[in-house]
Amino acid sequence: MEEIKIEATPKTPKVFFNAEKGHVEIRGRSIPENSVEFYKPLLDWLERYGQGPQPKTNVEIQLEYFNTSSSKCILDVFKKLEEIFKKGNTQMQINWYYEEDDEDMLEAGEDYETIVNIPFNKISIQEA
Amino acid sequence: MNLNIYDFYEKMERNNVLLSFKGEITSELLTSVLQIMETKMENLQEAPKIKKKVYNVLVECLQNLYHHIDEQPETDEIGAKTAMFLIAREQDGYIIVTGNYIMNESVNGMKERLDKINTLNKEELKNFYKEILSNREFSSKGGGGLGMIDIARKSGQKLGYSFVPVNDSHSFFYLNIKIRQTEDEKEIQ
Numbered sequence: 273m274e275e276i277k278i279e280a281t282p283k284t285p286k287v288f289f290n291a292e293k294g295h296v297e298i299r300g301r302s303i304p305e306n307s308v309e310f311y312k313p314l315l316d317w318l319e320r321y322g323q324g325p326q327p328k329t330n331v332e333i334q335l336e337y338f339n340t341s342s343s344k345c346i347l348d349v350f351k352k353l354e355e356i357f358k359k360g361n362t363q364m365q366i367n368w369y370y371e372e373d374d375e376d377m378l379e380a381g382e383d384y385e386t387i388v389n390i391p392f393n394k395i396s397i398q399e400a
Numbered sequence: 401m402n403l404n405i406y407d408f409y410e411k412m413e414r415n416n417v418l419l420s421f422k423g424e425i426t427s428e429l430l431t432s433v434l435q436i437m438e439t440k441m442e443n444l445q446e447a448p449k450i451k452k453k454v455y456n457v458l459v460e461c462l463q464n465l466y467h468h469i470d471e472q473p474e475t476d477e478i479g480a481k482t483a484m485f486l487i488a489r490e491q492d493g494y495i496i497v498t499g500n501y502i503m504n505e506s507v508n509g510m511k512e513r514l515d516k517i518n519t520l521n522k523e524e525l526k527n528f529y530k531e532i533l534s535n536r537e538f539s540s541k542g543g544g545g546l547g548m549i550d551i552a553r554k555s556g557q558k559l560g561y562s563f564v565p566v567n568d569s570h571s572f573f574y575l576n577i578k579i580r581q582t583e584d585e586k587e588i589q
Binding site: 282283305340376386387 | 427430431434435448449452453455456459460463466467526529530533534546547550553554
């Protein structure tokens, strides 16, 4: 399966999805005006990955900013992962990183944690 | 032109306006404005907390304008596709003001939504946000009404707003958001 490697832009995050490594990573800013356009290929990739996932899937989400238009797309990513996780063929954990004093990003993680049924790990990091 | 430019400048100066704009709202404009504001806040040596809040709220306010204007009819004698915004730095925080045309028929619905948001406390806003996020279908463009809730959540203040009737078809919608600096941030300065 082709990996997805997208470099960050001022409005979109860095993305690295690799099926052989069972690695799903989104980092940076997600504030595009049209988030659906950006996230659609990522959701399609996850759909395909779900047909033969690795025994372990690592999900790394480290967002500096995201807009409300992305918040739904991010939930869609988690929902897609949840579908894969529920089939029981892969171990999964979402690592949600937030900067130490960024309470809003911590709260956003908590919001998702209560909606999505995947083990959710909130990790505080030092500011860059 | 019947405009005293010094008077205009002086008013902006007195109100600590950092940036103001009137015109068409494009994606490129928003990218530039966000970059300018980030640099300005960097130069003002703002604490990371308020910088993040202002940036977040600004993104939502500006993208609200961007998406909303898209819905306006193409030709219109009052220039319904243009909008304005300004950002000011006050003693105790930031002010973000936006102004745009809105169809008269949308005013009541909008007012109801804003009033509802303004009655909710922190916890209720969180629940309302989660409810919309997890249950409702979104349009391909916007955040399905999450924007205003997010602005209220992140600013921690009531949404200030008013509607000024313009003509038979349109009103001018004015939104005023305050982002307060917390006490510990003031001490850092």
